[in-house]
Structure formats: structure tokens, C-alpha cells
Amino acid sequence: MTPTITAFERSPDRGRGLARDMRVRWALEEVGLPYKVRLVSFKAMKEPAHLALHPFGQIPTFEEGDLALFESGAIVFHIAERHAGLLPDEANARARAISWMFAALNTVEPPILERQTAVLLERDETWREQRLPMVEDRIRDRLGELSGRLGDADWLDGAFSAGDLMMVHVLLRLSGSGILDEYPNLSAYVARGEARPAYKRAFAAQLAVFTGKSPT
Amino acid sequence: MTPTITAFERSPDRGRGLARDMRVRWALEEVGLPYKVRLVSFKAMKEPAHLALHPFGQIPTFEEGDLALFESGAIVFHIAERHAGLLPDEANARARAISWMFAALNTVEPPILERQTAVLLERDETWREQRLPMVEDRIRDRLGELSGRLGDADWLDGAFSAGDLMMVHVLLRLSGSGILDEYPNLSAYVARGEARPAYKRAFAAQLAVFTGKSPT
Known part of the structure; x- marks a missing residue:
């Protein structure tokens, strides 16, 4: 169906x-x-x-x-x-891939959504210019940790999984901010995702x- | 083990x-x-x-x-x-319970986290007083929709599930804000969760x- x-x-x-x-x-x-x-x-x-x-x-x-x-x-x-x-067959690897799905949505995306709100909904507020760098630094905290974990690997834990799919798409929401460019291995990771047929x-x-x- | x-x-x-x-x-x-x-x-x-x-x-x-x-x-x-x-046996009901888990973490929690950040990390900023009501209104948008869906039911979709567990805990993060009190059915829902042995x-x-x- x-x-x-x-x-x-x-x-x-x-x-x-x-x-x-x-x-x-x-x-x-x-x-x-x-x-x-x-x-x-x-x-x-x-x-x-x-x-x-x-x-x-x-x-x-x-x-x-x-x-x-x-x-x-x-x-x-x-x-x-x-x-x-999209998920490994082996039970432990499967559970870890699911961890990355939740990490993308509940740990990495929230500060990125906060930036989106700041840029779109609070665009004309007096505090925009002063507050945006604070929000972006919170994103950098997460990206620094993510970059450290990814290292030189192609994907977050072995083969490409639903965890990578979610993480790549969440990171794509930083497009145009320039923040992702500060983490070459994360930029390459996102590019690898975008290159998939x-x-x-x-x-x-x-x-x-x-x-x-x-x-x- | x-x-x-x-x-x-x-x-x-x-x-x-x-x-x-x-x-x-x-x-x-x-x-x-x-x-x-x-x-x-x-x-x-x-x-x-x-x-x-x-x-x-x-x-x-x-x-x-x-x-x-x-x-x-x-x-x-x-x-x-x-x-x-924590999850129904029937496949469709199980998939819906999982939807509620993700909804708690990726739709309801982000604006609540944003409020937490505003109250804790941006407590002394000049914009706090003016910005907080905006953030709280975004939470109200979500709670209004959630309240509408819950209606008079005890739990979000049939029996208590991992989706309710997540949602109740996410809503508990509003403790002390007074916002939850504006939605009597959500307050009662959270109280039902807290009453579980x-x-x-x-x-x-x-x-x-x-x-x-x-x-x-």
C-alpha cells in the first residue's frame, strides 16, 4: 500500500x-x-x-x-x-542508531530552533543583535561535542543510519548561518548526506x- | 543483568x-x-x-x-x-504511542526549554521582562493544541504509554510557571501521571x- x-x-x-x-x-x-x-x-x-x-x-x-x-x-x-x-540488524547497534535519532531531535535541534525563532520571529526586536551571539554560542557548544565524537568517521556510528539522516537534516537548518563552516568535519558530514542519491x-x-x- | x-x-x-x-x-x-x-x-x-x-x-x-x-x-x-x-502490543497503536514520545521531545519540549533558558541563563539581561511573555505564548500555542487533543481522556491515546510518560515529564518542567494551570485538563493529566505508583x-x-x- x-x-x-x-x-x-x-x-x-x-x-x-x-x-x-x-x-x-x-x-x-x-x-x-x-x-x-x-x-x-x-x-x-x-x-x-x-x-x-x-x-x-x-x-x-x-x-x-x-x-x-x-x-x-x-x-x-x-x-x-x-x-x-536505515537501522542496523544487530540489536545494540540498532539501539545506538536510535539514540542518535533522539539526540538530533532533542539535543541538537532545540538550540538550532531557538536561533530560527530569534532570526525569524524576533527579527525586529531591540535585543536581536545582542542576543543572537548568545544563542549561536549554545549551538557551538553542541556542535563542538558532536564534531569531537564524529572525528574522522563518515557517519556517527558505523554505517549510515536513520540517526545520520536526522542529524544531517537538523544541521542543514544552519544553512546560511556560517556556523557549520567552523566545523570542517561536520560540514563534510552534511555534504556526504546531501550527496546520497x-x-x-x-x-x-x-x-x-x-x-x-x-x-x- | x-x-x-x-x-x-x-x-x-x-x-x-x-x-x-x-x-x-x-x-x-x-x-x-x-x-x-x-x-x-x-x-x-x-x-x-x-x-x-x-x-x-x-x-x-x-x-x-x-x-x-x-x-x-x-x-x-x-x-x-x-x-x-509502556507500549501497546497492537502495531498501529504502538506506532502512535511512539509518535507521542517524539511529539513530547521535539514539539512540546523545545519552547519549554526556551523558557528555561530565558529564566535561567538570560535572567539578568535587559530584554528578559519583555521577551518572556513572547516565549510563554509560544508554549501556550502548543499546550492549547495538546489540550484540545487530550479532551476528557485520561491519556493521549488509549492506555498509559511511554508517550504519556514523556509528555507528563516534559509538562512538569513548567512547574512554578503557572502556565499549566491555564489548562485544567492538562493539569489533571500531569497529576494522573504523578499519582502513578x-x-x-x-x-x-x-x-x-x-x-x-x-x-x-
């Missing part, structure tokens, strides 16, 4: 692949699972039909037969659990929503 | 149960699994031995034989996957670290 995911009807990042549907598209491409996309407007996202699927009125959602899921982390995990390619297919598909042209 | 978790040697919240080891203690108590605790100082948390266990130098960690895990979400999930009591045992155990007295 082909699953259906939801994505923004009007891409707020102009097709730069930063919205959370990208994580799900990428996971689906990694495991080779075809999917359909239903686009939703900002208005429709907060209406009862969508809130029944996603209690917080966001994207992405995932529908497959009787099952409806929300939260990109949960959806990627659901895909990874049922299809080969599955990432490229997913990126082209979300860009096509913005340009109105189908991906080639 | 009895697992060992780590917790703060000096409880920064004075034993109020807000540190993330509480989530793991609670999960272990729910499934009836005995555990050991190793206390770590703030200094030791950033030293190589602990960083080998936790790349971001935080607590909790979880060690069981050859396996070492970090991130409270991943540890609770690991426990829930291997022991009855497993929660009480876990709370007593972490409090004992602070008071220096063993839980009775």
Missing part, C-alpha cells in the same frame, strides 16, 4: 529542503518505498481535518491504510523499522513543489 | 524530579526493572570517560552488559521495547540523592 505524506503547499523556505517533510521523503527514498504527497495550506493545517491527523497542526503526517502518524522522528522510525537500509531524489521532489516542475 | 543509569551528583533542581534521569527511572519502575545509579559531577560529565558514554556530556546514560545508550528518549524507548507495560517510587529515589536519605 502506497503511503501518503503531507507537505507545505507553499514552501516557506522556497524549496531549500529545510521543512520536515524532507526527512520523511529522504527516508522513503533510502528504503525505496514509493509515496504520494498531499499538499496542505497554512490555513488547512489548523483546520479539524488536518488536526485529526496532526494534533499540533503541522506537517508532515504519514497515512498508510488504517495507520496515521505524525512527527517526522516517529515517521522516519516507523519506516526504518519496517524496511531495510536518495537525498538528491527527495530534494528534487520537494523542490518541484516550489518550482511547479516535476523532478526529472 | 541489572542496568546502570547515570544521574546528577548534585541535583540542580534540589530533588524536584525535573532532570532527565527521572524519565528513565520512571520507565524502569513502570516495567519493574531494578537498576543501579552512578552519580556524576558536573566536572566529570565533561571528561573523556563520561563523554565516551554520552557525546554531549549529559545525563542520563544507560549501561547494560555491552550496550551503552544516551538520550532519555532513546533509553525509555529501549526499555519500552523490551519490557511489557511507579512515578512516586522514581521520584522518591531521585529525591533521596538530594536529601541523602534512602527512599522508604
Whole structure:
């Protein structure tokens, strides 16, 4: 049964692949699972039909037969659990890959989201200029630790996993900030993620929503 | 094999149960699994031995034989996957419970963490008074949606699950802010969590670290 995911009807990042549907598209491409996309407007996202699927009125959602899921982390995990390619078979390695998924979403992403809020929602506030460097230093604390752990490795723990998929996408949200460039091994890590054929297919598909042209 | 978790040697919240080891203690108590605790100082948390266990130098960690895990979400999930009591057996219900775990950690907790940062780390900044209400309104957006979904139910989706455990603990981080009181069904939901015998045992155990007295 082909699953259906939801994505923004009007891409707020102009097709730069930063919205959370990208994580799900990428996971689906990694495991080779075809999917359909239903686009939703900002208005429709907060209406009862969508809130029944996603209690917080966001994207992405995932529908497959009787099952409806929300939260990109949960959806990627659901895909990874049922299809080969995103989680190791060995039990301990699998549990560690799941640790990295949670680390991406609950340890690395929160300060990055805080920066996004500071830049977008508090853009015109008097404190913006003074506060932003403090927020960015909190991101650097996390990136320094992450960089130390990654070292010279290609991926965080052995082969590419759903943990890397999440971490790479979370780090991509720093695009344009220049912060990632301060950590050459993390920049290379993100570039390795972006170079994966599955990432490229997913990126082209979300860009096509913005340009109105189908991906080639 | 009895697992060992780590917790703060000096409880920064004075034993109020807000540190993330509480989530793991609670999960272990729910499934009836005995555990050991190793206390770590703030200094030791950033030293190589602990960083080998936790790349971001935080607590909790979880060690069981050859396996070492970090991130409270991943540890609770690991426990829930291997022991009855925290995830439904039915596949779709299980996937939805996992959605709530991720929602607690990646949708509800980030604005709550932002408030914590504003109150603790930016306490003396000139913008504190003006900015805090903005941050709190972002929390209210999430709580309003969560309250709407919970309605009159006891738990978020059927029986109590790891999703409720995470959500209740994330909401507890609003203690003392008065914000939770604005949502009577969420306050009652959190109180139901705190009333669970497993929660009480876990709370007593972490409090004992602070008071220096063993839980009775």
C-alpha cells in the first residue's frame, strides 16, 4: 500500500529542503518505498481535518491504510523499522542508531530552533543583535561535542543510519548561518548526506513543489 | 543483568524530579526493572570517560552488559521495547504511542526549554521582562493544541504509554510557571501521571540523592 505524506503547499523556505517533510521523503527514498504527497495550506493545517491527523497542526503526517502518524522522528522510525537500509540488524547497534535519532531531535535541534525563532520571529526586536551571539554560542557548544565524537568517521556510528539522516537534516537548518563552516568535519558530514542519491531524489521532489516542475 | 543509569551528583533542581534521569527511572519502575545509579559531577560529565558514554556530556546514560545508550528518549524507548507495560502490543497503536514520545521531545519540549533558558541563563539581561511573555505564548500555542487533543481522556491515546510518560515529564518542567494551570485538563493529566505508583517510587529515589536519605 502506497503511503501518503503531507507537505507545505507553499514552501516557506522556497524549496531549500529545510521543512520536515524532507526527512520523511529522504527516508522513503533510502528504503525505496514509493509515496504520494498531499499538499496542505497554512490555513488547512489548523483546520479539524488536518488536526485529526496532526494534533499540533503541522506537517508532515504519514497515512498508510488504517495507520496515521505524525512527527517526522516517529515517521522516519516507523519506516526504518519496517524496511531495510536505515537501522542496523544487530540489536545494540540498532539501539545506538536510535539514540542518535533522539539526540538530533532533542539535543541538537532545540538550540538550532531557538536561533530560527530569534532570526525569524524576533527579527525586529531591540535585543536581536545582542542576543543572537548568545544563542549561536549554545549551538557551538553542541556542535563542538558532536564534531569531537564524529572525528574522522563518515557517519556517527558505523554505517549510515536513520540517526545520520536526522542529524544531517537538523544541521542543514544552519544553512546560511556560517556556523557549520567552523566545523570542517561536520560540514563534510552534511555534504556526504546531501550527496546520497536518495537525498538528491527527495530534494528534487520537494523542490518541484516550489518550482511547479516535476523532478526529472 | 541489572542496568546502570547515570544521574546528577548534585541535583540542580534540589530533588524536584525535573532532570532527565527521572524519565528513565520512571520507565524502569513502570516495567519493574531494578537498576543501579552512578552519580556524576558536573566536572566529570565533561571528561573523556563520561563523554565516551554520552557525546554531549549529559545525563542520563544507560549501561547494560555491552550496550551503552544516551538520550532519555532513546533509553525509555529501549526499555519500552523490551519490557511489557509502556507500549501497546497492537502495531498501529504502538506506532502512535511512539509518535507521542517524539511529539513530547521535539514539539512540546523545545519552547519549554526556551523558557528555561530565558529564566535561567538570560535572567539578568535587559530584554528578559519583555521577551518572556513572547516565549510563554509560544508554549501556550502548543499546550492549547495538546489540550484540545487530550479532551476528557485520561491519556493521549488509549492506555498509559511511554508517550504519556514523556509528555507528563516534559509538562512538569513548567512547574512554578503557572502556565499549566491555564489548562485544567492538562493539569489533571500531569497529576494522573504523578499519582502513578511507579512515578512516586522514581521520584522518591531521585529525591533521596538530594536529601541523602534512602527512599522508604
